[in-house]
Amino acid sequence: MNVVLAGNPNCGKTSLFNRFTGMNQKVGNYPGITVSKREGSFKIDSEACLITDLPGIYSLYAGSEDEQISVNTLLDLQKIEKPPIILCIIDIQSPHKNLLLLSQLIELGMPVIGVFNYRKKTTTSEISDWIKKLKAKYLIPFLALNANSGEGVNALKEELKNNKNNEAVSGDPNSKVAEFATWIKQANESDTESNILKITKDLRARLEDVDNSFPSKTYSPELKPDSTQKTHSKTSYLDKLLMHHIWGYLIFGISLIVIFQAVFSWSAYPMEWIEEGFGLLSAFTQNYLPSNFYTNAISDGIIPGLAGIVVFVPQISFLFLFIALFEESGYMTRVVYLMDRLVKPFGLSGRSVVPLISGYACSIPAIMATRTIKNPREKLITMLVIPFMTCSARIPVYTTLIALMMSSEASVGVFNSQGLVLFALYLFGAFMSFFTALVAHKIMKRGGRSVLIMELPNYKIPSFNNVMLTIYEKSKSFVFQAGKIIILVSLALYLMSNIGFNDTFEKIEDNDTEFVNQFTPNELAQLKLENSVIGQLGKFIEPAIRPLGYDWKIGISLITSFAAREVFVGTMSTIYALEDAGDDTTSIIQKMQSDKNPDGTAKYSLAVVLSLLAFYALAMQCLSTIAVMYKETGGWKWPSIQFIVSTGSAYLLALLIYQLMS
Amino acid sequence: MKLTQAPFNKPLLVxxxxxxxxxxxxxxxxxxxxxxxxxxRxxxxxxxxxxxxEKTQIILRSEDANRIEVSIPLSK
Known part of the structure; x- marks a missing residue:
């Protein structure tokens, strides 16, 4: 059996979807676009049912791209011989708007079951009164349930079972139905004057009909001063504070700091545990499996690759904890109100702000967070510019490079110079994000004028279930979808640094005692890396990076950095034949500082360091980000464009800096 | 008058x-x-x-507000 959920935004559709599917759900995209497609499955007795949650719509006259998807899906379903059962959700808080859509769905001849979503405080007599009236008016099955508590969901399952083969629910495909379907199709395809007139006339007639059938008295706040009125006044009281010119921004600012702290610092603990856990696992395989190439590939390739995926889960979880709380409570629309004007000139939406700021911690959860942006164009622009924000993986690279440039004691007034440079790099990241957004906004095709009208829902206490399911679903989809690409490429990088085809490499591999004994183990590791495929590749690209002031050693680091930027420091340690010093970068800085060019000048001159900083600030050197972009945009087009633009601009800026300064 | 010129917290009519x-x-x-x-606000x-x-609260951008003509309804 197939079931489709339709209804207004914020009517409880997603809660009901979560009730039905629990963990059996997946969120993907409609083909070719960034509109989310939520599908899941559940069982009635032993029969498996597929359920699709359509993007929220107010009527069958679509405005935005996600609304268009809903309407097109419904029109397509209408044509098939045995259409799925449509569950149309009617929210008790705004029944009239919901009934407008219901009346259209019925007219479309779909097998519709009306689902009346009530709240904790709604009285039983109120519910039965509504159900009685609705059944009398629309002549379709109606059921009441509380999507938040799950009350009534089993009764709905029973009803679905009864309706499985019930022809009576599905309207006969008579001429009237076909006529209405044709009209809806036509109305959504061309906005001629006469169509618009007809649309407004249709909407007016339906609203009037609803108003007349269910006069305001039955739902007006005056009737239930102790429930609805209270939520209304609670909401307006909170709005006075949260939408205030000063307090509103202050509170939002503070919540951003808290989010940032969570993604940046709090998640550091579980991330450390994950890394240690995988480290132990790696040591375990190393110790207990026969020592050969495959064991090494597992312990040094696959396990660290897996660790590199799972390590992002804490950050993703923390970010989505807050985003789900914002969305569920109704606060996110207030954020849009506060921020929309400030970011609109850059083609961004008020909803872009949280993902953009999260980009300072890590691009991966940040890009995933753009799902909350409804307008596909604004969503795409946000996704494209997030990787320019200074993510935490750049910090070890920046601090190492800055330390090469100036001593830690240097200061400007009361400020430490190293800190100032780091701050400037952070600002540069934000500047590049907004600048790129502006450019994209100017050159990307616009899908008509974007009308931003958003309902401000009443505040409510977030449902624990929904928040946890969001976190679970996001982490799962990252690990299983983006993870596949990440592990493949990390394995490839591992193989490339452990396979070599020249004499030196083979001598090391064969443990040629005469040769090996001339070197310390660290020097051997350096020689091995230098003569591996990746080392040869570093030398191969040297002519291309020479104009930026880089040699093959930096070349190797640039290549390995594509796994993740912070790998730069580790690779440099191996190249300079250092023991893995962990977080301590002093020795690597000293080694790099004393490295000289053949003519005796320092290899890491100011020009080279600045050029490297510029390169690391802009280049798309994060495999996981590319994988997430692929997953979120449903193809290679946008990740490729993003890669070419950012790495290209990184190359050009680094070139410019080096050539001007040397 | 246009919505952008209308007074706050007074009943208005589209x-x-x-x-x-x-x-x-x-x-x-x-x-x-x-x-x-x-x-x-x-x-x-x-x-x-x-x-x-009485039923709904919404937000809309000022350029859209500029396209809405409103009046102050006569009091009863």
Whole structure:
């Protein structure tokens, strides 16, 4: 059996979807676009049912791209011989708007079951009164349930079972139905004057009909001063504070700091545990499996690759904890109100702000967070510019490079110079994000004028279930979808640094005692890396990076950095034949500082360091980000464009800096 | 007068909406021509407006507010 959920935004559709599917759900995209497609499955007795949650719509006259998807899906379903059962959700808080859509769905001849979503405080007599009236008016099955508590969901399952083969629910495909379907199709395809007139006339007639059938008295706040009125006044009281010119921004600012702290610092603990856990696992395989190439590939390739995926889960979880709380409570629309004007000139939406700021911690959860942006164009622009924000993986690279440039004691007034440079790099990241957004906004095709009208829902206490399911679903989809690409490429990088085809490499591999004994183990590791495929590749690209002031050693680091930027420091340690010093970068800085060019000048001159900083600030050197972009945009087009633009601009800026300064 | 010139926290009446996409959206949300509503607040720097009627509270951008003609209804 197939079931489709339709209804207004914020009517409880997603809660009901979560009730039905629990963990059996997946969120993907409609083909070719960034509109989310939520599908899941559940069982009635032993029969498996597929359920699709359509993007929220107010009527069958679509405005935005996600609304268009809903309407097109419904029109397509209408044509098939045995259409799925449509569950149309009617929210008790705004029944009239919901009934407008219901009346259209019925007219479309779909097998519709009306689902009346009530709240904790709604009285039983109120519910039965509504159900009685609705059944009398629309002549379709109606059921009441509380999507938040799950009350009534089993009764709905029973009803679905009864309706499985019930022809009576599905309207006969008579001429009237076909006529209405044709009209809806036509109305959504061309906005001629006469169509618009007809649309407004249709909407007016339906609203009037609803108003007349269910006069305001039955739902007006005056009737239930102790429930609805209270939520209304609670909401307006909170709005006075949260939408205030000063307090509103202050509170939002503070919540951003808290989010940032969570993604940046709090998640550091579980991330450390994950890394240690995988480290132990790696040591375990190393110790207990026969020592050969495959064991090494597992312990040094696959396990660290897996660790590199799972390590992002804490950050993703923390970010989505807050985003789900914002969305569920109704606060996110207030954020849009506060921020929309400030970011609109850059083609961004008020909803872009949280993902953009999260980009300072890590691009991966940040890009995933753009799902909350409804307008596909604004969503795409946000996704494209997030990787320019200074993510935490750049910090070890920046601090190492800055330390090469100036001593830690240097200061400007009361400020430490190293800190100032780091701050400037952070600002540069934000500047590049907004600048790129502006450019994209100017050159990307616009899908008509974007009308931003958003309902401000009443505040409510977030449902624990929904928040946890969001976190679970996001982490799962990252690990299983983006993870596949990440592990493949990390394995490839591992193989490339452990396979070599020249004499030196083979001598090391064969443990040629005469040769090996001339070197310390660290020097051997350096020689091995230098003569591996990746080392040869570093030398191969040297002519291309020479104009930026880089040699093959930096070349190797640039290549390995594509796994993740912070790998730069580790690779440099191996190249300079250092023991893995962990977080301590002093020795690597000293080694790099004393490295000289053949003519005796320092290899890491100011020009080279600045050029490297510029390169690391802009280049798309994060495999996981590319994988997430692929997953979120449903193809290679946008990740490729993003890669070419950012790495290209990184190359050009680094070139410019080096050539001007040397 | 235009909605952008209307006073805050006074009953207002929608007279005319001079943009079709906007009119459809507003109708769906219960803010069609002839409905009465309140203008609650506006975000700084000419940001979005918040309006409400007895059923719904919405936000809309100031350029859209500029396309809505309103009047102050005569008191009873």
């Amino acid at each position: 007279i005319k909406i001079s943009d079709t996409a906007l009119e459809i959206k507003l109708l769906e949300l219960g803010f069609g021509v002839n409905t009465q509503f309140n203008l609650l 506006q975000a700084p720097f000419n940001g979005p407006y918040t309006l409400n009627n």
